[in-house]
Amino acid sequence: MVEHPESGITAGGESGPFRDILSKEHARRGKPPLHFADMDPDTRIAKAKELGLPKFRVRQLANHYYSHLSVDPEEYTDFPAARREDAVSAFFPTLIAPLLRQKADNGTTVKTLWRLFDGSRIESVLMRYPNRATLCISSQVGCGMGCPFCATGKLGLTRNMSTGEILEQVRVAAKAMRDGAIAGGPGRLSNVVFMGMGEPMGNYRSVLSAIRQISAQPPEGFGISARNITVSTVGVVPGIKKLTAEGIPVRLAVSLHAPNDRLRDELVPMNRRFDTTQVLDAAHDYYLASKRRVSIEYALMRGINDQAVHARQLANRLNHYGDDWAHVNPIPLNPIEGSKWTASDPHDEKVFLDILHQAGITATLRDTRGSDIDGACGQLAAKELLSRES
Numbered sequence: 141m142v143e144h145p146e147s148g149i150t151a152g153g154e155s156g157p158f159r160d161i162l163s164k165e166h167a168r169r170g171k172p173p174l175h176f177a178d179m180d181p182d183t184r185i186a187k188a189k190e191l192g193l194p195k196f197r198v199r200q201l202a203n204h205y206y207s208h209l210s211v212d213p214e215e216y217t218d219f220p221a222a223r224r225e226d227a228v229s230a231f232f233p234t235l236i237a238p239l240l241r242q243k244a245d246n247g248t249t250v251k252t253l254w255r256l257f258d259g260s261r262i263e264s265v266l267m268r269y270p271n272r273a274t275l276c277i278s279s280q281v282g283c284g285m286g287c288p289f290c291a292t293g294k295l296g297l298t299r300n301m302s303t304g305e306i307l308e309q310v311r312v313a314a315k316a317m318r319d320g321a322i323a324g325g326p327g328r329l330s331n332v333v334f335m336g337m338g339e340p341m342g343n344y345r346s347v348l349s350a351i352r353q354i355s356a357q358p359p360e361g362f363g364i365s366a367r368n369i370t371v372s373t374v375g376v377v378p379g380i381k382k383l384t385a386e387g388i389p390v391r392l393a394v395s396l397h398a399p400n401d402r403l404r405d406e407l408v409p410m411n412r413r414f415d416t417t418q419v420l421d422a423a424h425d426y427y428l429a430s431k432r433r434v435s436i437e438y439a440l441m442r443g444i445n446d447q448a449v450h451a452r453q454l455a456n457r458l459n460h461y462g463d464d465w466a467h468v469n470p471i472p473l474n475p476i477e478g479s480k481w482t483a484s485d486p487h488d489e490k491v492f493l494d495i496l497h498q499a500g501i502t503a504t505l506r507d508t509r510g511s512d513i514d515g516a517c518g519q520l521a522a523k524e525l526l527s528r529e530s
């Protein structure tokens with residue numbers, strides 16, 4: 141039997157016109173080294189045994205990783221000095237290495253371009269606010285959803301990231317916050333959003349395991365409340381349903397970008413597989429099950445989806461399900477160079493927002509932190525890759 145890679149198109153749902161758009165580099169480079177975060181408890185114990193370490197050492201390792209955010213053998217002072225290096229290289233191989241850092245907003249926004257073991261590039265963005273610090277992370281290398289206005293979509297999907305690769309972005313940011321490496325002094329990473337490169341539902345298993353390890357209390361995880369984790373999807377309905385059944389109180393964000401199928405078919409190709417009705421039904425079911433308001437992400441594109449008629453239609457579609465179950469985040473599009481999709485006129489943005497408010501919909505224009513540093517999802521990595529290809 142041919143084993144299909146896990147993708148946005150889940151088992152039993154392979155009919156219909158949508159397929160992941162694959163990069164020419166797709167999955168050519170093998171699997172990342174196995175990391176502590178990728179192992180279940182039995183595998184960790186077995187691995188420790190191979191190294192001649194008793195079972196209780198696994199708990200010490202977990203404590204160093206999740207509680208102290210450390211992969212530095214020098215800091216493993218409760219470990220026999222002769223075993224520290226071996227243990228760290230066996231359990232915590234280096235999975236992500238910084239290639240480039242860009243800062244904005246007086247150093248309170250930091251975007252990092254990471255190199256993975258196989259040369260792949262991904263990125264994460266840390267945004268510090270007065271009362272919280274949010275990290276936007278990637279879950280796939282590239283993205284197979286093919287939205288034409290998006291830099292990452294241009295790359296296609298190279299591969300899914302491992303749980304360890306996803307989690308390392310969080311550990312490094314949590315450590316930077318704790319150690320006062322971000323402008324504003326020591327603090328705490330409080331929020332994580334899966335809104336960087338990739339479609340999280342296309343890498344469901346690793347993303348779910350990462351969510352569990354981000355939210356579990358130390359030493360099983362980083363102790364960031366599941367309520368402060370957001371999973372964003374372009375509308376992969378089977379993934380939304382699976383997440384609903386998990387019963388974890390993460391916030392769901394749906395990138396709708398259009399209020400009707402004709403327009404959304406063009407802007408979000410996945411819509412041809414799961415249309416707006418299926419997506420909104422699934423999102424509303426998520427709200428009912430989790431009691432958490434769903435975020436509706438809507439990138440405003442000049443003259444395409446940002447007119448009064450679109451705002452009215454969006455309000456009707458959402459009000460059809462009742463009051464106060466969704467929160468709309470219109471986002472001024474961060475245009476990619478040379479693209480025909482461009483940011484809305486500020487006057488149109490205001491009219492759009494006013495119409496939603498008048499219809500009783502809560503909506504806030506999302507700030508575009510870091511837009512001066514290629515802050516849109518995947519934009520830095522995409523720019524770097526596209527320039528290497530040209």
Ligand code: SF4
Pocket residue numbers: 283284285286287290291292293294336337338339374517518
């Ligand atoms: S907008 Fe999101 S889902 Fe669409 S191609 Fe870009 S990263 Fe993928």
